[in-house]
Amino acid sequence: MSSIENFLKNAVTPWMGPKGEYSNIVMSTRVRLARNLKGFRFPLDFSREEAEEVEQKVAAALGGMEDFSHIPMESVPAIQRQALVEKHLISPQLADPERPGSVILSGDESVSIMVNEEDHIRIQVIYPGLHLMEAFDRANDIDNRLEEALPYAFDGDFGYITSCPTNTGTGLRASVMLHLPALSITSNMTRIAQAVARLGMTVRGSYGEGSDALGNVYQVSNQMTLGKSERDILMDLRDLTERLIEQEERARRALREHSPMKLEDRVWRSYGILTNARVLATDEAANRLSDVRLGIDMGIIPDVDLSVLNELMIFMQPAFLQQYAGETLQPGERDVFRAQLIRERIGMGRQSGGAED
Incomplete structure (x- = not known):
């Protein structure tokens, strides 16, 4: 086996594959649920002792789940931490060596549970193609298991309490990563981003807020998590994604025709x-x-x-x-x-x- 084949064998994540609905344009679907434990300060303001206690509680609640690995970030070399960011498995905040945190990662890397990032728990599921409901259902199953064992910070009026107010409510952030070269070539992305914002969604670069759209790859995600159900958020995002796919396909046909x-x-x-x-x-x-x-x-x-x-x-x-x-x-x-x-x-x-x- 050549060096590149050996490298790929250990590095490829299933979401990178071409399988999945609309996979010619939709590269991946990601669903993330933000949760916090009652009685603990948020990670931005708590002590190492509190961080360790949260980690122990989360790890214990997930005990017995097959094919999951608990990886403390302090045990991971800097380059490997950054590689996890590049694969969209952890956030840049969790990769910060000054922050006590960990990731609980499934064997196929479709599920990553970030512990002590911006919130105590961030459950993330990432699938190839457009699979919003399937990704949410899997994240929700893990969330239910955790909620049975852990006291979540929850308010009857506001929903799940999160470190950032924009996540309060359902705590759901869903995103679809799209390859939109024809819309970019025809200079339509600025207009589209403005229209998407009016619908309560956002268009960002491939690595989220503040990142560039490298290679005409964009993330489209919900901005609102309060006042709407999870299913409504997901259906609205799916509808928007299908409209963007139609516009990209129309732009591709125009390029070929003209x-x-x-x-x-x-x-x-x-x-x-x-x-x-x-x-x-x-x-x-x-x-x-x-x-x-x-x-x-x-x-x-x-x-x-x-x-x-x-x-x-x-x-x-x-x-x-x-x-x-x-x-x-x-x-x-x-x-x-x-x-x-x-x-x-x-x-x-x-x-x-x-x-x-």
Whole structure:
């Protein structure tokens, strides 16, 4: 087994795959429930002793759940903590070495329970494609198990009490990660973001608030958690997502109809760079991967597995590159390794016989 195959074997998370509803545009669905324990201060203001007591209580409540690992953050090297952030399994706050916290992670990494992040408990489920109800049902099952054993901070009028007031109520934050290259190429994303905000939703970059939309990947999520039921929040987000999918598909058809040669040139030019470049910065790699993913979706590029592009959007990030290299890399060295990793992985993707049915 080559070094890249061995690396991928241990690094790929199921949500990166092409399975799932609308997987040509929807990369993943994430549902997160924020909860706190009654009688404890919020993590931003409590002591290490309180943090340890909360961890013990949560771990005990989840005792007996098969295939889950309890990972204290202080035991995880800095690069591996950042890799967990890059895979969307923990937040940047939990990766902070100054904060006492942990993650309880399922074997397939579809469930991650963050302990002592901004709230005492954040239950997260992430699935490939558009699976909002399924992800919520799994998160809700875990939440019910915890609530049977732990005293939650809950108010009859306001719902679940959270560290940030915007999460008070259901404590539910649901998001869908979408690849929207045609809407970006046609300069429609600013208008769409404004329209989405008027519906009580938000459009952000692929790593949430304050992040850039690397490679035309956007997160669409609910802003309101108070005054609506979980099911209503999820249905509203699904309806919005389907409308965005329709607009993206319409924009793709317009590109093919009005400028097919320019579209093909853009796609194949990016493919040529990715399969031959020796140095690639993060922004350029993300944009070129976006073009190639669009080319695969539209049948311009045959025989490349779509999951390869999903994986590479994660594996090109700094911590993953350094894990692959097995050493700390300076920015220029990371650009060299990024180009190497992308060349090798796309080559493997073609050899594997193309996308799955």
